[in-house]
Structure formats: C-alpha cells, structure tokens
Amino acid sequence: MAAIYSLYIINKSGGLIYYKDYGSAGRMDTNDTLRLASLWHSMHAISQQLSPVNGCSGIELLQADHFDLHCFQSLTGTKFFVVSEPGSVNMESLLKNIYELYTDYVLKNPFYEMEMPIRCELFDINLAQTVQKDRVALLGR
Helix, strand or coil: CCCEEEEEECCCCEEEEEEEECCCCCCCHHHHHHHHHHHHHHHHHHHHCCCCCCCCCCCCCEECCCCCCCCCCECCCCCCEEEEECCCCHHHHHHHHHHHHHHHHHCCCCCCCCCCCCCCHHHHHHHHHHHHHHHHHHHHH
C-alpha cells in the first residue's frame, strides 16, 4: 500500500491549484477535493490566529484513525499537503522536496501565471519520480 494517498497544493487565497490522487480507495470527486482544500486553508488560518504561541505557522500535522494530513506552508503562503497512511514518517522532507520541484518547474516556467492551476509536464514527471523514490524508500525500511 502506498504511504501517500493524495497531494494538494493551495494558493495563498485558498484556491486549489494542484491535486494528485495516489490512493486506490476512497477517491473523491472534484467538488469534494475543492471543498477539502478550502476547508484546510480556513482551518490553517484559524489555527494561526488562535494559537497561544506568537509566530505560529498553523497546523502542520493532523492525525486521524485512518490517515495523517501533513502540511508545509511556503513563505509566500502557498500550502502543500499530503494525506498519507497513519504513522508515515519523513513527510516533512517529502513536502520540502515537492516545494523544490514547484519552485524549479512551475515558478520558473515563463508560461505559468501565479495563483493559477498548475499545468506543467516537467513538474508532473519529476513529482512522480519523487513520490516513487519515497515509496521505494519506505519499502526498504
């Protein structure tokens, strides 16, 4: 079974700009993915405001019985989050690798418009390779 069920990238306004499903069970339709992305953006923002700790960056990990949700927020406010198997490790480094791919293949693409959905073949190819490497690393443990 794959460690990662799905990947979401949300722009700073809360709009879903990228979604990739890696799981085989429990697939959501387009409206559900948009709702989840919007809900997560709102929960993340509320958690920043309600935190008793100054400079809190929001929720980084949400653990449930059947999945974990790991989040990384860039300095520009773009959020990257993966839904994974419970207890998955090294998701923070995976999210940072995905962010590096985003900066290398999406932001440096002269045809990409900021805050718009991501449609970049090189990003897709390198993302698939990165996720596959992560799966192989998990199997080797």
